[in-house]
Amino acid sequence: MPRNLSKAFLLVLAATACVGAQLSAQMSGTYTVANGNPNGVFDYGDLGSAFDDLEANGVSGPVTIEVYDDGGAFTSATNYVLDAVTGASATNTITITAPGSERPVVSGAGAFVNNFTGLDCTLAIYDAPYVTLDGLELENGVDCGLLVYQNGAATNVTISRCRVHGVTIGHGIGFYGSVGTTLANFTIENNFIWDCAGQSTPLSGYLIGALAIRRAVATTIIRHNTIVHNNGGTGSCAFGDTGGGGATNTYVFENNIITCSTNAEPVLNIVTGSDPVNADYNIYYESGGAIFHSDTGTYPNGFTDWQTAGFDANGQDADPMLQNVSVGTEDLHLQSGSGAVNAATGTAVSVDIENESRPAGAASDIGADEDTAAAAPTITSTAGTTAIQGALYTYFIHVLNNGSTTTLSLGTGAPLWLNLAGNVLYGTPGSGDAGVNGPFDLIATNSTGTDTESITINVTGNLAPTISVTENSNAVAADQVITTTSGASISSLALSFVAQDANGGDTVTFTTTVSPSANITTFTQSEWDQTTPGNPTTAAMPSSGTITTDGLITVVITATDSNSASTTFRFFILVPITGGNTAPTVNLATGSAFTGNATSGFSYSGTVGTPLANATLDLFDADADAIDVLTESGTAAGITLPGT
Numbered sequence: 001m002p003r004n005l006s007k008a009f010l011l012v013l014a015a016t017a018c019v020g021a022q023l024s025a026q027m028s029g030t031y032t033v034a035n036g037n038p039n040g041v042f043d044y045g046d047l048g049s050a051f052d053d054l055e056a057n058g059v060s061g062p063v064t065i066e067v068y069d070d071g072g073a074f075t076s077a078t079n080y081v082l083d084a085v086t087g088a089s090a091t092n093t094i095t096i097t098a099p100g101s102e103r104p105v106v107s108g109a110g111a112f113v114n115n116f117t118g119l120d121c122t123l124a125i126y127d128a129p130y131v132t133l134d135g136l137e138l139e140n141g142v143d144c145g146l147l148v149y150q151n152g153a154a155t156n157v158t159i160s161r162c163r164v165h166g167v168t169i170g171h172g173i174g175f176y177g178s179v180g181t182t183l184a185n186f187t188i189e190n191n192f193i194w195d196c197a198g199q200s201t202p203l204s205g206y207l208i209g210a211l212a213i214r215r216a217v218a219t220t221i222i223r224h225n226t227i228v229h230n231n232g233g234t235g236s237c238a239f240g241d242t243g244g245g246g247a248t249n250t251y252v253f254e255n256n257i258i259t260c261s262t263n264a265e266p267v268l269n270i271v272t273g274s275d276p277v278n279a280d281y282n283i284y285y286e287s288g289g290a291i292f293h294s295d296t297g298t299y300p301n302g303f304t305d306w307q308t309a310g311f312d313a314n315g316q317d318a319d320p321m322l323q324n325v326s327v328g329t330e331d332l333h334l335q336s337g338s339g340a341v342n343a344a345t346g347t348a349v350s351v352d353i354e355n356e357s358r359p360a361g362a363a364s365d366i367g368a369d370e371d372t373a374a375a376a377p378t379i380t381s382t383a384g385t386t387a388i389q390g391a392l393y394t395y396f397i398h399v400l401n402n403g404s405t406t407t408l409s410l411g412t413g414a415p416l417w418l419n420l421a422g423n424v425l426y427g428t429p430g431s432g433d434a435g436v437n438g439p440f441d442l443i444a445t446n447s448t449g450t451d452t453e454s455i456t457i458n459v460t461g462n463l464a465p466t467i468s469v470t471e472n473s474n475a476v477a478a479d480q481v482i483t484t485t486s487g488a489s490i491s492s493l494a495l496s497f498v499a500q501d502a503n504g505g506d507t508v509t510f511t512t513t514v515s516p517s518a519n520i521t522t523f524t525q526s527e528w529d530q531t532t533p534g535n536p537t538t539a540a541m542p543s544s545g546t547i548t549t550d551g552l553i554t555v556v557i558t559a560t561d562s563n564s565a566s567t568t569f570r571f572f573i574l575v576p577i578t579g580g581n582t583a584p585t586v587n588l589a590t591g592s593a594f595t596g597n598a599t600s601g602f603s604y605s606g607t608v609g610t611p612l613a614n615a616t617l618d619l620f621d622a623d624a625d626a627i628d629v630l631t632e633s634g635t636a637a638g639i640t641l642p643g644t
Contacts, residue, residue: 026087027054028061032396034104035071039419041394041426042068047096047106048079054094058086064095066396067104067136070422076108076141081124088130090156098135098161100380100398101355101406102423109142119143119170119202130156135355137163143170143202145193148186151178158187161353161368165195165330167210169233172196174207177215177244186220190353190368192332194228194325198236198265208269209240213251216241220251222276224349225258226332226367228325229290232262237269237294250277255344257320257367258282263289272298279311281344283320283366292317314345320367333369340366355400374403376449379442383455387429387437389462390503390563393418395425395455397442404446411441415457428505429459465501465508465559467569470494481572486550490520491543493573497528499559500536507533510559512540519549519575528555533562550577 037045044050050065088094098104109120122141125131125148138145145164148157164172172193177183193210200208207214210229213222229238238260253276260267267284272295284303286292292302299305303317321338323331334340344364352358352370359365360372381398399406410420415437418427425442438456469476472494476482484493499508512528514520527542537559547553553573560566 026058026060027063028059028092030064030066032066032068032394034068035074038071039421039424039426041392041424042070045071046077047074048077051082052079054085055083059088059092059094062091062093062095064097066097066099067102068396068423069098069102069104070424073105073107076106076110076122078110078112080106080111080122081113081126082128082131084127084129085131088128090130093130093132094128095132095134096136097132099396100423101401102135102398103137104135105137105139107139109140111147113147113149115149115203117204119147121145121147122164123147124149125157127151128157132158132160133162134158135161139164139166141167141170143167144174145172145196146174147171148173148175149178150176150183156185158189159191160187161190161351161355163192163353165193167196167198169197169199170202171198171207171212172210172227173212174203175213175216175220176203176207183213183216184219186216188220188222189224189349190351191225192353192368193225194330194332195231195327196229197231197233198229198238198240199233200235200240200242206242207240208235208242209237211238212240212242214242215244216251222251222253223255224344224347224352224366224368225256226320226322226369227256227258228322228330228332229258229260229262229265229267230325230330231327232260232265234265236262237266239267240269241271241274243271243274252276253279253282255281255347255349255364255366256283257285257322257340259285259287259320259322259325260290261286261288261325264291266291266294268292269294271295275309275311279315281314281347281366282312283316283318283340283343285317285319287319314343316343332367334365334367334371336371338365338371341371354403356402372403374446374448377402377406377444377446377451379444379451379453383425383442383453383457385457387457387459388503389429389431389434389459390505391463391501392428392504393426393457397423397425399423399444399451401446402448404448406444406446409443409445411443411452413438413440415440430505433459434461435459462506462561462563462565463502464565464567465499465506465510465561467497467499467510467557467559467567469557469569469571470496476571479570479572481552481574483574483576484547486547486575488547488575489543490545490547495542497530497540497557498536498538499530499557501561501565503561503563504535506561506563506565507535508537508559508561509533510537510540510557513554513556513558515554515556516549516551517553519547519551519553520545521548522546535561547573547575550575 031043033044033050034042106122111121111124113119113124120142121144122138123146145167175183196210198210210227227238238258258267293299320340321335323333342361342363344366347364353368356370356372358370360370365371378400383395387393417429436458439454442453444451471482499510501508509531517523522545524544530537530540555571557569
């Protein structure tokens with residue numbers, strides 16, 4: 001294999017094996033998504049596409065997918081089912097969140113779960129562990145707004161700060177543990193659920209309720225939810241637990257508001273033996289002919305018998321005084337005089353559904369909403385301080401509205417290349433924008449006050465493009481040797497070359513030098529190049545020809561961007577030589593000659609004929625019983641060679 005040396009006069013070559021490492025395309029870090037990718041500043045234009053990549057690539061670290069409302073509502077589709085993700089763990093968690101006061105909406109019932117007779121959901125999590133879904137609004141489902149289905153592997157799923165409504169047959173949120181499995185380490189908190197039929201028919205009677213669970217154990221926590229069952233169907237309820245064939249349903253159920261106004265239907269439908277281990281500080285309310293509990297034999301007097309059985313010693317059976325529970329105009333926030341205010345003693349939940357801090361008063365409020373007086377907005381994010389000429393700069397702004405609608409604006413001194421759209425500050429600095437831009441203010445304003453963030457952005461110059469190479473879908477490292485056999489076709493290597501540039505305004509092309517190309521029959525140069533500008537480029541995928549000559553082929557790709565910055569990437573294709581060992585060749589940048597001969601076994605020695613002054617030796621050896629590693633040692637002109 002080749003190697004460059006700065007000053008080398010005596011060469012010793014030793015045959016050793018070399019193993020290349022494979023690179024991974026697993027996901028890690030923060031990604032952004034908005035419907036349709038407005039202004040091209042987001043990583044994804046569809047939430048289902050992000051799910052596809054998670055499933056295809058897996059994760060190598062914690063992943064956060066920030067979901068923005070800038071492009072309007074997402075449309076539920078078949079890929080809105082998140083299946084198992086390779087690498088997900090207690091460390092490598094997956095968080096799908098609406099940051100700050102974003103209110104992204106997913107509408108429809110395109111997420112099809114092929115269980116029972118098939119379930120049409122708005123969104124589903126199917127056997128995907130260590131997932132948090134936070135802050136999304138899910139509407140217009142059929143069988144389920146959100147279905148979390150555990151068939152054996154899923155655990156540690158949290159659903160928080162979501163709004164689910166408009167489900168025409170089934171459940172707002174349904175948690176289902178399949179036969180032989182239980183719902184372990186699941187949390188459902190700070191959610192609004194309303195206008196969901198809550199019938200049991202979609203899952204053949206195994207789930208029932210606007211909020212429905214099956215096979216929950218003690219590590220399941222249901223807290224600080226507000227459920228309004230105001231448009232239920234026959235055989236429905238507000239909250240249902242169907243037990244589950246011997247599973248121990250001893251979960252925590254606290255600080256929830258649950259109301260039912262559907263005639264003759266219960267607030268609670270919990271099968272005998274599946275009552276929560278700890279039910280307290282909940283508020284229940286029946287109106288319009290609704291009843292408290294489906295088990296009228298055990299609880300003939302409703303809430304009174306429930307308390308006698310040891311549940312909700314600090315609970316209430318009273319109107320929670322929500323803003324509006326009429327179908328079509330619901331507002332599940334608390335009125336100031338509600339009995340839920342300051343009544344959630346001892347809760348560990350630190351924010352409410354609006355991401356506002358708890359407690360606002362002497363104690364937290366029961367339900368998903370914390371009754372807070374309107375306050376000035378709070379910018380919780382921090383702008384990036386660097387940008388690159390020709391590259392897109394983006395700042396995704398996270399702001400808490402704190403009780404009223406917030407608008408964003410830029411103060412004086414903001415650079416002209418920046419744009420503010422929704423909650424995204426973006427732009428591409430040009431050649432005249434280098435240096436310090438700012439300071440200038442980002443201003444958040446609501447009816448109560450303002451918050452400002454001072455921003456300074458340092459714009460730097462053009463960057464060279466980068467090159468990625470794969471062989472049969474495996475990443476190839478720089479100077480990696482791909483070993484194949486004599487007679488192998490180029491197509492069997494499935495090579496792919498792509499170049500891209502961090503400067504978003506640049507385009508890139510690349511050319512490839514293959515030496516000796518004569519080792520490949522019907523070699524076609526154009527297949528190895530990409531002369532059509534792009535960023536990233538369309539992949540070059542050479543496929544013509546067969547390698548008919550043993551030895552080493554050197555491939556050098558040179559990518560150049562539209563601002564003349566360039567980079568190179570080198571790798572090798574090796575067909576092992578099956579004869580005796582051959583002498584290396586050495587080329588000098590100064591043109592000095594090298595002569596060498598075998599001294600013993602696989603060792604060679606030689607001399608250069610001309611004194612060197614900062615010359616470069618390029619060593620090359622074609623042997624390939626194993627991949628030869630070239631090692632140099634010796635002295636010349638008083639210089640001691642490093643020996644490696």
